[in-house]
Amino acid sequence: xxxxxxxxxxxxxxxxxxxxxxxxxxxxxxxxxxxxxxxxxxxxxxxxxxxxxxxxxxxxxxxxxxxxxxxxxxxxxxxxxxxxxxxxxxxxxxxxxxxxxxxxxxxxxxxxxxxxxxxxxxxxxxxxxxxxxxxxxxxxxxxxxxxxxxxxxxxxxxxxxxxxxxxxxxxxxxxxxxxxxxxxxxxxxxxxxxxxxxxxxxxxxxxxxxxxxxxxxxxxxxxxxxxxxxxxxxxxxxxxxxxxxxxxxxxxxxxxxxxxxxxxxxxxxxxxxxxx
Ligand SMILES: [Ca+2]
Numbered sequence: 001x002x003x004x005x006x007x008x009x010x011x012x013x014x015x016x017x018x019x020x021x022x023x024x025x026x027x028x029x030x031x032x033x034x035x036x037x038x039x040x041x042x043x044x045x046x047x048x049x050x051x052x053x054x055x056x057x058x059x060x061x062x063x064x065x066x067x068x069x070x071x072x073x074x075x076x077x078x079x080x081x082x083x084x085x086x087x088x089x090x091x092x093x094x095x096x097x098x099x100x101x102x103x104x105x106x107x108x109x110x111x112x113x114x115x116x117x118x119x120x121x122x123x124x125x126x127x128x129x130x131x132x133x134x135x136x137x138x139x140x141x142x143x144x145x146x147x148x149x150x151x152x153x154x155x156x157x158x159x160x161x162x163x164x165x166x167x168x169x170x171x172x173x174x175x176x177x178x179x180x181x182x183x184x185x186x187x188x189x190x191x192x193x194x195x196x197x198x199x200x201x202x203x204x205x206x207x208x209x210x211x212x213x214x215x216x217x218x219x220x221x222x223x224x225x226x227x228x229x230x231x232x233x234x235x236x237x238x239x240x241x242x243x244x245x246x247x248x249x250x251x252x253x254x255x256x257x258x259x260x261x262x263x264x265x266x267x268x269x270x271x272x273x274x275x276x
Pocket of ligand 1 (some may be wrong): 143144145146147148149150159160161
């Protein structure tokens with residue numbers, strides 16, 4: 001694979017991971033908030049409902065949660081984690097159910113969300129845990145997580161913390177427009193290479209069918225050297241003359257008027273050029 005294509009593939013993969021394609025890419029992330037220490041006391045999930053733990057994320061995307069679960073007896077249970085805003089009865093922004101967890105589990109239980117959930121860093125969220133049977137318990141420790149506390153039954157706050165971990169990830173870097181201005185044919189060449197499409201195409205049908213070179217056609221369409229479809233080639237950003245995103249996208253639109261749907265827009269190009 002060419003270097004650009006590899007980068008594009010990696011970018012698309014990353015976008016899929018961010019946007020979330022259920023069942024295709026597992027999202028794990030890294031530990032953001034946690035109380036890893038386990039005391040001697042555990043609370044019945046079912047018997048103390050609603051039960052949960054406050055946390056304040058530091059990463060802008062939440063990908064999953066772990067809680068330390070002990071199963072005691074009886075049948076298996078479906079265990080659900082809800083992420084709520086601010087309080088234990090706040091709006092649910094993410095939910096995951098682990099079906100039919102065996103009652104003899106003793107350890108960390110991971111709930112990975114189907115997509116990464118955007119959260120406000122510095123705001124309070126609550127991990128609410130639910131169970132369909134009175135068979136599973138959540139381990140706790142005394143006030144070891146400073147930013148929040150466990151919440152249970154009728155919203156009483158206790159100076160206790162569940163054993164929990166949240167997983168998160170950082171946002172992809174925001175592209176910085178530092179692309180040197182280019183003429184339309186150069187941009188067409190980059191787009192076609194990124195799309196893996198040959199510049200030489202057969203356009204039209206029957207007697208109207210003709211062989212075109214899309215880069216030459218772009219050059220022919222360009223007209224006055226600094227404009228494409230009336231759009232200037234460059235803009236000034238922070239005192240520096242850089243490629244005009246609208247100019248790039250006008251070239252993209254022109255190519256699309258001649259051929260199949262190309263999607264390699266300025267944002268993608270800018271993002272890739274910013275990668276190390
Ligand atoms: Ca605490």
